[in-house]
Amino acid sequence: MSIKGMDIFNDKIYISDTHGLKHSILNLQGQLLATRVINSTYSVYKRFAHVNNTFFALNFDEEKSKNDFIFTVNPDSLSKQLTCLKFSEIKHSEDEIFSDFIPTFPGELSGEDGFLAYVPQIYFGQIYLIKMINNKCETKTIEGYSSLDFPYTKVAEGQKYNYSAGDIKVQIEQSSISAFIQKKGKELIHFFTTNKNAEEPLFIETEIFSLKTNKSIGYGKIDELELKNGTKIKNPILIPKAKDKNDLYYVYDRTKSLPAIRVVKLE
Helix, strand or coil, rough: CCEEEEECCCCEEEEEECCCCEEEEEEEECCCCEEEEECHHHHHHCCCEECCCCCEEEEECCCCCCCCCCCEEECCCCCCEEEECCCCCCCCCCCHHEEEEECCCCCCEEEEEEEEEEEECCCCCEEEEEHHHHEEEEEEEHHHHHHHCCEECCCCCCCCCCEEEEEEEEEECEEEEEEEEECCCCEEEEEEECCCCCCCCCCEEEEEECCCCEEEEEEEEEEEEECCCEEEEEECCCCEEEEECCEEECCCCCCCCEEEEEEEEEC
8 A cells, every 4th residue: 555645524534545546435433435446556646635625636647637736526436526726837847857756746735724735845936825716716826935046956877866767866955845724724834845965954944924915924944842841952854744723733753763743833
């Protein structure tokens, strides 16, 4: 099993499995309710998310249409309904490395308080925000912070790299981790990393946007984590995975040799 997408919607667990070529629907007790067998790994949805009563999926089907990228789906049949974001509408979609990277590492979907947020993992500086209005998708692009002219560099044989496609090896230097809606739908926060030099320490960066103006209202680096016992960890490597309604973040802490899941409040 290779789980690419998972979400809980209307008391059902939805899972996409690219290795088993199937979409599975389970109840909250873990009992299998339905299985949708897929004939190609390209057709397996890579991400699931929901906003209120609308269920979304993300896929990049190289064998068919690349344009049905983020779309609404029927929660019972998982069939496509309404296309919300075409791949061709994403900035730099014609970039060879970007389009090759997307099927395996597309980035994350996150929905809350009426908004669906999407950021490609190779971060060029654009964040895509989708809102359902009168059964139609309204999509906006937010311009985020980027200290680099380009988020990756092709490297020569023998140099360090973190991604390869055939004979092409690249160092991904700016990468999105996740984005969330917070402050009861008033703000969007985006977590990302910039790592131009593979030898330098990795920092988790954050940028915050007002959803009223779609403009940046804050930027910073997570340079310290204070535990309840008073212990302070410098330059923690925190990977936010989920957020609750109180804006507490559930993060994967990769700082030490023994990774941990922590509940974190950002200040």
